Amino acid sequence: MRINSQRIILLFTALCVPFACASARAASDTDIKTQPEAVQLLADYLKIDTTNPPGNERLGAEYLAGVLRKNGIEAEIFDTTPNRSCVYARLKGTGKKKAIVLLNHIDVVPARAEDWKFPPFAGEIHNGELWGRGALDMKGMGIIELESMLRLKRSGVKLDRDIIFLATPDEEVGGDHGAKWFKENKPQLIKDAEFLINEGFHIDTDKNGKILYWGVNVAEKSLIWLKVTAKGDAGHASMPIANSAPNRLVRALTRLLDSAPNPIVLPLVQQYFAQISVNESGKTKEAYADVKKALNNPELRDILLKDKMKSAMLINTVSLTVLKSGYKTNVIPAEAYAELDCRLLPGTDHAKFAEEVKSKLADPTLEVTVLESEIAVPSSANTDLFAAIKSVAQTETPGVPVVPVVVQWFTDSHWFRELGITSYGWEPVEQDPEHIATVHGKNERVSMKGLEDGADRLEKVLLKLSKP
Numbered sequence: 001m002r003i004n005s006q007r008i009i010l011l012f013t014a015l016c017v018p019f020a021c022a023s024a025r026a027a028s029d030t031d032i033k034t035q036p037e038a039v040q041l042l043a044d045y046l047k048i049d050t051t052n053p054p055g056n057e058r059l060g061a062e063y064l065a066g067v068l069r070k071n072g073i074e075a076e077i078f079d080t081t082p083n084r085s086c087v088y089a090r091l092k093g094t095g096k097k098k099a100i101v102l103l104n105h106i107d108v109v110p111a112r113a114e115d116w117k118f119p120p121f122a123g124e125i126h127n128g129e130l131w132g133r134g135a136l137d138m139k140g141m142g143i144i145e146l147e148s149m150l151r152l153k154r155s156g157v158k159l160d161r162d163i164i165f166l167a168t169p170d171e172e173v174g175g176d177h178g179a180k181w182f183k184e185n186k187p188q189l190i191k192d193a194e195f196l197i198n199e200g201f202h203i204d205t206d207k208n209g210k211i212l213y214w215g216v217n218v219a220e221k222s223l224i225w226l227k228v229t230a231k232g233d234a235g236h237a238s239m240p241i242a243n244s245a246p247n248r249l250v251r252a253l254t255r256l257l258d259s260a261p262n263p264i265v266l267p268l269v270q271q272y273f274a275q276i277s278v279n280e281s282g283k284t285k286e287a288y289a290d291v292k293k294a295l296n297n298p299e300l301r302d303i304l305l306k307d308k309m310k311s312a313m314l315i316n317t318v319s320l321t322v323l324k325s326g327y328k329t330n331v332i333p334a335e336a337y338a339e340l341d342c343r344l345l346p347g348t349d350h351a352k353f354a355e356e357v358k359s360k361l362a363d364p365t366l367e368v369t370v371l372e373s374e375i376a377v378p379s380s381a382n383t384d385l386f387a388a389i390k391s392v393a394q395t396e397t398p399g400v401p402v403v404p405v406v407v408q409w410f411t412d413s414h415w416f417r418e419l420g421i422t423s424y425g426w427e428p429v430e431q432d433p434e435h436i437a438t439v440h441g442k443n444e445r446v447s448m449k450g451l452e453d454g455a456d457r458l459e460k461v462l463l464k465l466s467k468p
């Protein structure tokens with residue numbers, strides 16, 4: 001999962017008191033060897049440092065392939081670049097139905113040991129939780145996928161589809177040496193796949209652990225990065241230039257950033273809010289129940305747009321991230337530029353959006369160029385895989401909504417959606433806000449029960465989807 005992680009890491013770094021962090025360290029408070037298989041597998045996997053950059057995912061790939069082979073499942077390792085590798089394995093079914101891919105990434109984002117309560121690459125258990133960088137993002141999910149495959153293999157059940165296990169490097173910095181490489185170099189290995197399950201969304205709970213809804217990420221926002229450049233005369237700062245490059249840039253950016261957002265309600269987003277409205281009360285319930293209608297009511301509109309995460313499902317966002325000009329206090333510079341990170345809802349035309357930004361900047365002397373543009377194709381929520389997840393959810397937690405989610409971050413799913421494979425970000429593990437904040441942050445950990453439940457749920461979904 002790629003989010004804007006640097007800021008979170010820096011913030012946590014500043015908050016950590018070194019003495020407290022060091023003094024709290026102790027080895028696991030539980031013997032790992034007495035734990036269920038999934039816990040033991042993840043504990044060992046977390047000890048392999050696959051921090052990206054540089055990744056060094058080959059060691060992680062060898063570990064996963066070793067577990068598969070030990071359990072009688074043939075596994076292949078493909079090196080994408082030196083020391084960086086994919087693992088590919090296939091559990092054969094009858095072939096009556098098309099295959100399903102269980103995708104996961106081997107790399108993790110950096111972790112500074114001094115910021116953590118327990119070491120990030122030791123795989124220790126404390127208070128019923130397994131600690132380590134990647135416990136949630138996404139070595140934990142990788143092991144849930146692996147464990148469900150091992151269970152199906154041992155059960156001897158003949159499924160109607162092949163189950164493909166695919167672990168890739170380099171997700172955290174874009175996937176060029178991972179999923180993209182696989183898509184371009186080994187597409188024949190997954191050409192028979194209809195579905196794919198990857199990281200993405202989870203079973204959402206409140207801070208007390210009450211399950212609110214099962215979220216299935218069926219779509220991600222697209223990305224467009226824009227650079228806005230102003231050019232003008234340079235001069236001595238003792239004689240201001242009203243229309244200098246920095247002045248014009250600042251005025252234009254103010255117009256853009258102050259402009260009111262223009263919400264777009266996609267049918268699946270309308271459905272998402274309506275379904276989770278059961279967890280709300282009062283005005284929030286009213287706003288969620290019919291988002292389209294609520295956006296015409298100033299009070300309800302405010303409720304919808306003040307939530308940073310949920311409002312991102314309703315608007316194309318613009319974040320001013322880079323702002324540069326000048327080199328000396330008494331010199332008016334001849335150039336100033338800004339970079340904008342914009343995230344667009346599925347279906348938004350990128351060129352039209354760039355034009356919209358230009359018209360809000362309202363200064364034709366500024367140059368607007370595209371630095372990067374990635375289009376994320378959504379998957380349908382009306383599939384057998386969605387129905388299988390829903391059926392397992394309804395048996396386990398009757399009455400709890402199962403909802404399609406559009407997420408604002410990027411995962412490797414988009415490479416596979418481009419191949420026409422219906423790809424869902426679905427992590428069958430309960431997550432509360434405190435644990436979600438550890439993803440790309442400090443003290444990342446997963447509950448041992450969560451791992452077990454996750455493997456159970458995934459196994460059930462695969463059976464439901466693939467039983468003769």
Ligand SMILES: [Zn+2]
Nearest residue numbers: 001137138199
């Ligand atoms: Zn991830």
